[in-house]
Amino acid sequence: MEKTLLTTRPKHDSTVRYLFYWSKEIIKLAEEKGIKVWNLEGERANRKEVESIIKKRKPSLIFLNGHGNDGAVAGHNDEILVEAGDNGDILNSKIVYALSCKSGKELGPESIKKGATAYIGYDDDFIFIADPNKVADPLSDETAGLFLEASNQVMKSLLKGHTAKDCHNKSREIFARNAAKVAYGNSKDYLLSTYLLWDAEHQVCLGNQNATL
């Protein structure tokens, strides 16, 4: 089966804009590996396009960036893209990484019940800290990078063929490594470690732990 990736990348507010920029390297890596990428960015991160591509193109891997809640992940202008009790079954046979708040609590478990292969996400708020002086160039923001580099490791490892469980563990290791770096380093911002470890603790991996792309 052809390996394909669908990613949603809204950029309508400052938070998702950071995710938008930091997810670029994932698209680049996927393309380097010969994986077909369906990149729904900005206004294209809407429910109609997501459902259409999933139905017609049957991507094997889905990378959702956006706001979320217990039962849903949103796209452009916070339009709900996937929701438990509604269209959660569209994740059937997919490996999913949702970089959004809380969806690992209800949407993740429900999507697994309805046939998703694996679901990696967060069962509480995903928090990151950023330097507003870098807002024009989020990729140069080393503070935000401590969080988003660790998050990106999930997708990097999946694209390299590692199991869902290994991707989850590697990502959490990087959150923890970065927490140690700021806690033990000379950084005055040792408090960042609190939030790095929060994200690590709340990243969940559901479904088939041995699933690979």
Place this chain on the structure above:
Amino acid sequence: MADEKNNQIDEQVKKVVIANLQGLSPDLRMHIGSAGEFSREELIDNVEKETDVGNKIVEIQLNFLRSLKEGIFYGKNIADNEA
């Protein structure tokens, strides 16, 4: 009596959380999901007013202290502890 004691503990916890937040650079902003982004002073204000955001910050810092106690830190065993 128990309520009064709990209130005193809550107030002390708030003071500790605020003292910790004072350690955050004033130049940084925290992004908390769809709640938005917050400066250090805004976070402190939310903790003082016990808003949803403020209560989340208190929860996170208490969680951090509990985790320290359990030794779930700094890359040593976090990968072995399922969330």
